[in-house]
Amino acid sequence: MQMCPFCNKVYDESEYSHCPYCSGELDDDDEEVRPCPECGGCLHWDGEIWECSNCDYTEED
Numbered sequence: 001m002q003m004c005p006f007c008n009k010v011y012d013e014s015e016y017s018h019c020p021y022c023s024g025e026l027d028d029d030d031e032e033v034r035p036c037p038e039c040g041g042c043l044h045w046d047g048e049i050w051e052c053s054n055c056d057y058t059e060e061d
Contacts, residue, residue, distance in 0.1 A: 001035040001042065010035055010042060 003010050004019035010033050011020055020026040032045040041054025050059040 001040050003035075009033075 001010050002013040004022060007019060007021050009019065009021045011026075016025070033042045034050070035041075036043050036052040036054060036057050038057040039052065039055040041052050043050040043052050043057070043059065045061075048060075050061065052058070
């Protein structure tokens with residue numbers, strides 16, 4: 001995972017060679033995401049806890 005220095009959004013650098021949000025390839029859906037400390041995947045905020053979309057890691061804020 002990589003964070004764009006321009007928009008601070010996290011994206012998978014293995015899928016994109018440049019930020020897909022800045023280039024318009026992906027729409028900004030205002031979903032809160034951050035990198036997973038366990039596997040490097042994306043943690044998504046569900047309103048109560050952070051959940052990784054790649055592994056079973058969860059975290060309370």
